[in-house]
Amino acid sequence: MAKGSKTEFRFIYRNLYEEDVHVSSVRTSCGCTQPAITKKLIKTHETGEIVAAFNTRTFLGQHGATLTVTFDQPFYAEVQLRVAGNIRGDVAFEPASVNLGNVDLGRGAEQVVRVTHIGSTPWEITDVRSANVNFEVLLSQPQHTGSQSAYDLTLRLKPDAPAGYINDQLILVTNDPRAAQIPMDVEGRVVAEVTVSPQLLALGNVVPGGSVTKNIVVRANRPFCVTGIVCNDGCLSCPAKETPAKVHILPVTFQAGDVGGQVERELTITTDLGDGAVPVVTVQAMVDGAPADGASARRKPSPQQSVSLR
Structure with a gap:
């Protein structure tokens, strides 16, 4: 790699557990590499990254480092990652x-x-x-x-x-x-003119009759209003966003029924930018455990319905 160049490698990890995974720390064995954690708390099916940045301004020649990643949830574990490279002093990039x-x-x-x-x-x-x-x-x-x-x-x-x-x-x-x-x-x-993040909203475990809320962020190149949501039953809801803005944070609430199992719904966000402007969001949850207090009888499926936010 060239001296002074920006050189990074990203180690991607995914949570395959039902429980949350938490990365508590990462340390390096050599100052030639600076590690960083992009996301410490990872929900089910979410991903995070360990970014290893080579210090090409200070070091020259062949160097390597061992990165030790420590997890403390759902149980304690350490994983070691190895990076190595040759920093050349005779080659330079401008810009880096x-x-x-x-x-x-x-x-x-x-x-x-x-x-x-x-x-x-x-x-x-x-x-x-x-x-x-x-x-x-x-x-x-x-x-x-x-x-x-x-x-x-x-x-x-x-x-x-x-x-x-x-x-x-x-x-x-x-x-x-x-x-x-x-x-x-x-x-x-x-x-894009309109982006939504995340497009896969993983809600984790929810008890029957319980509810959970997580945010999604919708961005556009110009101010817009969120006019409603469409889902295939009434288990998803979020409040109105009628004030025009380039960024809207939407708290999406999932209301679980009384039947356990994996739930997956497609959530369509409608705006005043026109039909189909916002990418569809996939919402996933696992209904499991003892019913919440006051849970109603089994939810009966209903035809597709539109929920207006106005």
């Missing part, structure tokens, strides 16, 4: 990585990075690779001045790239047998 920022869906984006090599032997970039089909890369002719070689690398994000976060890499293939491949981080976010 490709950061596309927020990109409107359908518009695409591009950024130019200056790649510089200093050394006595001829140095060339022979290829640039990426597994991301939404990237296009243009590489200028090399500029050789004394012991320095330089390229202008242009990364283009295609206009048909889907909405969501971009955390990817370009691999620069060189003619240097000591380090034939050099990674370059690419990050950004393609933003």
Whole structure:
């Protein structure tokens, strides 16, 4: 990897238990790597990440670290993760990585990075690779001045790239047998006119007749109102949001019936932006355990109904 470049690796973990999983800490064996936890409390089927960031500004050469991740819920456990890499002092990126920022869906984006090599032997970039089909890369002719070689690398994000976060890499293939491949981080976010997070709302365990509430966040590029929700029965509800805003936090409440088992519903959020503007949210819950006090008799299924928030 190039000196001074932004280099990260993300270890993704998913909670497969019915109970909550809690990451209490992560520690590193070497100052060459700085670890971070993106989300400590993970509900059923949710995911989190341990981000390992290499300190390429201070360290040079071959380095590695062991990251020890400690879990304290639902039981105590430790997991060790290993990272290693070679930080080169003869290659530099300007800027240190490709950061596309927020990109409107359908518009695409591009950024130019200056790649510089200093050394006595001829140095060339022979290829640039990426597994991301939404990237296009243009590489200028090399500029050789004394012991320095330089390229202008242009990364283009295609206009048909889907909405969501971009955390990817370009691999620069060189003619240097000591380090034939050099990674370059690419990050950004393609933003649709309306986004909802999370699109999978995992509510965990609920006792029969009980209820649970969790928030979903709806964002748009311009102020809008939430006019209602549609679900296939009356088990989901949320309050009105009639004041126009670019961001709405919707507390969604699930009311469990008296029959146990896995529950999955599709929740459609309607707005004044038009039909189908907001992606559908999948809501999951497990009705299990002793009935809540005052629980009613078995809930009878009803035809699809629309719940107005006005």
